[in-house]
Amino acid sequence: MLRLLDRLEETLVAVFIAAATLIIFAAVVHRYSLSLLADVVGYSRREQIEWLSELSRSAYFGLRSVNLLWAQEACIYLFVWMAKFGAAYGVRTGIHVGVDILLNRLPPARQRVMVLFGLLAGATFTAIIGTLGADFVWHIRLAGTTSPDLEVEMWLIYLAVPLGSFLMCFRFLQVAWIYLRTGDLPSHDHGHVDGVDEDADAAAMAAGHHLPHDR
Template sequence: MKWLDHLEEWLIATFMGAATLITFIAVVHRYAVGFSSPLQNWLLGIDMAWAQEATIYLFVWMAKFGAAYGVRTGIHVGVDVLINRLEPGKRRFFVLFGLLAGALFTGAIATMGAGFVWHNGADFAFHHAMGMDTSELIEGPTTPDLEWPTWIIYLAIPLGSSLMCFRFLQVAWNFARGGELPHHDHGHVDGLDDDEPAKAST
């Protein structure tokens, strides 16, 4: 399960890379069609109208998985001045309560989101793929430019919220066992601390 430790980073990097590549290609295409060249007619035949919509959806997915990353690394904004002034027993109770409340909320969002996705066309797609009767099911709407089923886009809600719920439970479990919460040092850059001993020894 080591791959779960940095799942959010991989997903965010993939979505960000895809959005950057799509935007770059769309911009180059837009300017290239304005120049008279042997490729102009071929370039005019390429439809890049979907690029902006795809980029928006990729950023939505990034935001959903970025929220889970925030829970895991402790970068979400929180007001804990009063809680930190409580005696250890009460502080422990309120911290666990907050973490479990976050897990309950995101779990509820994931459950309702899954129901929404299912009834928005995923049930039709599943039954159609399995060769089952779809006469009483609706195919569901599609996106304006990509013309993808919207349930694919909305999958970000149950998937991202489920991962966020898992991270809340993971943090709560680690806190209950060791009493430590994830803390993000904004001044820390990964890799720098590892290089310092090596430089000092040389």
């Protein structure tokens, strides 16, 4: 079940990012294409090139009939959903940046207490946000409001707040339980780029050298 939840979490984040990127790309291409076609129409009229004028006018009005006014709103909502589920993913994988200079100066026993306190505080905070978010979504649903461009019911958009917050709360509790049992915390090397170290190691081995690993 946890593997299924992990895969769903990763898939949702990837889908939201990919969808937002494609929509932004399409909207930018659409806007600049309209501007370019308008310039071509003006040029063909000045130079009295009838066939080019007719062709560019047809292309311009055809492209203008494509409505992408909803693109900006859709991207904002997609990024909100991505951020909420991405935050939960960050807790699970340890990619959130933390300041631990004072924590590292404490004795191991006190470090353990402070780490557990921080994880449980995070779980409490996200549980409160999730509960308040669920109450807000309920009232928005009763109000029946919709988004201006997409005309989607707003309670579906704001559903990202309780769902993402409760998932983040679960991840805090999951990490706290693993730390209590094993003493291990999820960690991530922020200086690591996938594929870079592997390529460098492969090149060094091919040359008969070994790269030192300082992590």
